[in-house]
Amino acid sequence: MPPASMSGARCDVAMVAGEASGDMLxxxxxxxxxxxxxxWQAAGIGGPHMQAQGFDAWWPSDKLAVRGYVEVLRHYREIVGIRRQLRDRLLAAPPRVFVGVDAPDFNLSLEGDLRAAGVATVHFVAPAVWAWRPERIEVIRRHVDHVLCIFPFEPALFQRHGIAATYVGHPLAPLIPRHPDQAAARAALDLPADGPVVAVLPGSRRAEIAHVLPRFLAAVQRMRQARPELAFVLPAVPALQAEIERHVRQAALSDVVRVLQGQSHAALAACDVTLIASGTATLEAALFKRPMVIAYHMNWLSWKLHQRKMLQPWVGLPNILAQEFVVPELLQDAATPAALAEATLAWLADDDATAQRVQSLQQRFAALHDTLNRPTAQLATDAIAQVLG
Structure with a gap:
């Protein structure tokens, strides 16, 4: 049954955000x-950041925070049930506009049903058809009135296929200072003012905690053995904090790894390098101008299926936007604790070549920051107003 708060609630703009990063956007x-x-009243599926803006979350966004084919299959019935209930609610009392935020597997189908019923549909964060699953372009053309793109090269691609699209910049870019204050961040987190700090970001999904975090913690053990002076911080999504702390205890790292409640931006500002799961957080790390090692591990069948649909050699957003490996990527079988530790420690080497490598990377990330920094909310609402006529 739908949540009780759904009954009779007025909704001018319906939205669905499927995970922590979508909630922030x-x-x-x-x-x-x-x-x-x-x-206007806004309602649908969202998280705490959306609720802080007055959003009525009929379901929490973490209900959809599932990645990988096998993982999706395990939650398939629940997710399909939520989508059906939401669709029926919105068809019974249509909003002025529906905005699907990322989560294309959930949102594109829902957008198709709503558009067929006359509801204006907008998709925020274009599905990465330039990186994988190019067949989605036809689905987008049929189901979406307008795409709000967060990368500058995307609108031309969609417009070639007859899809209206607008580059609105990346909403995270204005939130992150161009020159992060590392000293202030360390003081706020009670970290040493001097000495190297490593931020460990294993992801915000339960499956990532199961597959990625144990490898990251094993890498931390190796790094600690090689460099006892290292400090480690691990920002945790509040809903998964207890599970993350359990993994840290089991790895006998409770005295080594500081688990933070959220505060991923503070951790990225404070650190010298981050060991980070592939996803939106890698772009946040780039905007903080931090060297990184991108890694990922998933169910083996999900990985095999994912590989078949990849169009580019990169999975990390900093590398995709640069169109080259500016930071290392260690995926699936390559994401061994030894390799993760070695690649992370390489950014901390005390020599001129490493210092030049870090400086060059920071300059590229600063240029990327300038490109992505646009008045996103204004540009997006202008586009939505255009859709509404």
């Missing part, structure tokens, strides 16, 4: 919508 858009249309 959607919150920025909601702020712009509230400024432009103060009396």
């Amino acid at each position: 959607a919150a920025q858009l909601l702020a712009g919508l509230r400024q432009r249309w103060p009396d």
Whole structure:
């Protein structure tokens, strides 16, 4: 059954954000919508950042925070049930506009049903058809009125296929200072002012904690043995903090790894290098101008299926945007604790070549920051107003 809060609730703009990063992106858009249309009510599926903007979350976004084919199959019935209930609710009382935030496997189908019923549909964060699953372009053309793109090269690609699209910049870019204050971040987290700090970011999904975190913690053990002076911080999504702390205890690292409640931006500002799971967080690390090692591990069948649909040799957003391996990627079988530790420690080597490598990377990330820094909320609401006529 739908949550009780759904009954009779007015909804001008319906939104679905499927995980922690989508919740943050959607919150920025909601702020712009509230400024432009103060009396509008927003509801659907979202997380705490959206709720802080007055969003009525009929379901929490972490219900959809599942990655990988096998993992999706395990939650398939629940996810399909949520989508069906949400669709029926929105068809019974149509909103002015529906905005699907990322989560294309969930949102594109829902957008198709709503558009067929006359509801304006907008997709925020274009599916990466340039990287994998290019067959989605036809689905987008049929199901979506307008795509809000967060990377500058995307609108031309969609427009070639007859899909209206607007580059709105990346909502995270204005939130992250161009020159992060490392000293202030360390003081706020009670970290040593001097000495190397490693931020460990294993992801925000339960499956990532199961597959990625144990490898990261094993790498931490190796790094600690090689460099006893290293400090480690691990920002945890609040819903998964207890599970993450259990893994840390089992690895006998409770005295070594500081588990933080959220505070991923503070951790990235404070660190010298981050060992990080592939996803939106890698772009955040780039915006903080931090060297990184990108890694990922998933169920072997999900990995095999994923490989078949990849169009580019990179999976990390910094490398995709640079179109080269500016930072290391260690995926699946290559993501061994020894390899992860070695690649992370390489960024901390005390020599001129490493210092030049870090400086060059920071310059590239600063240029990327400038490209992505746009008035996203204003540009997005302008596009939505255009869709609404």
